[in-house]
Amino acid sequence: xxxxxxxxxxxxxxxxxxxxxxxxxxxxxxxxxxxxxxxxxxxxxxxxxxxxxxxxxxxxxxxxxxxxxxxxxxxxxxxxxxxxxxxxxxxxxxxxxxxxxxxxxxxxxxxxxxxxxxxxxxxxxxxxxxxxxxxxxxxxxxxxxxxxxxxxxxxx
Numbered sequence: 001x002x003x004x005x006x007x008x009x010x011x012x013x014x015x016x017x018x019x020x021x022x023x024x025x026x027x028x029x030x031x032x033x034x035x036x037x038x039x040x041x042x043x044x045x046x047x048x049x050x051x052x053x054x055x056x057x058x059x060x061x062x063x064x065x066x067x068x069x070x071x072x073x074x075x076x077x078x079x080x081x082x083x084x085x086x087x088x089x090x091x092x093x094x095x096x097x098x099x100x101x102x103x104x105x106x107x108x109x110x111x112x113x114x115x116x117x118x119x120x121x122x123x124x125x126x127x128x129x130x131x132x133x134x135x136x137x138x139x140x141x142x143x144x145x146x147x148x149x150x151x152x153x154x155x156x
Contacts, residue, residue, distance in 0.1 A: 005069045006088055006109025006122070008076050015073075015111075019066040022059060030056055069111065076108060078156075086130045086155050088122050093154040094130070097138070102153055107131070126150070 007015070030052060037049035076089040086092050088107055095102045105120045107130065113121035120127045129139040135155050141148045 002072060004074045005072045005111060006076050007069075007073050008089070008108060008112060011108070011112040012070070012073055012075065015066055015070055019063065019070065022063050022066070026059060027063070030059060074109075084134050084155055086133050086152070090130075091156040092130055092152060093156075094150040095153055097149040097151060105130075 033052045034049070034056065037043075037046055037052050040046055040048065043049050078089050078091070086107060088109065090107045091104060092107065093102055093104050103118070105118050105126070107122050107127055108119045110121040110123055113119055113124065122128065122131055125141045125143070129141045129150070130152065133139055133152050133155075135152050137152045139150050139152065141150065
């Protein structure tokens with residue numbers, strides 16, 4: 001899997017910190033638990049050993065996943081008012097047509113998407129519709145209840 005993983009500097013730092021914790025704290029602690037469980041003897045009916053082996057599988061899987069993401073990381077830097085088009089790293093202020101309230105979204109990769117914080121993925125319906133648009137454009141987003149239109153108020 002060599003697909004680009006788009007991350008903000010903060011998102012990359014969070015993944016690096018998680019990997020560091022898994023490698024230097026959780027993995028050694030789990031190894032100690034496994035060693036203690038093995039010393040107990042008969043592994044076929046040793047619940048501690050079985051649980052630790054399962055946990056080891058999840059831990060090693062997460063380590064491999066984080067290493068792959070970091071290896072394929074492409075940093076998203078906040079847009080510096082280049083051509084004014086929405087791209088990864090843009091902060092976009094939009095207003096849904098028919099409503100007065102404005103909403104602000106930060107366009108990120110799927111790994112950091114968190115709509116409750118205003119972080120939306122560039123591959124989400126709204127994020128995808130906003131890409132390459134400029135302030136003043138109206139974009140349409142397909143939703144279960146029909147098409148929703150958003151006017152782009154500002155691109156930062």
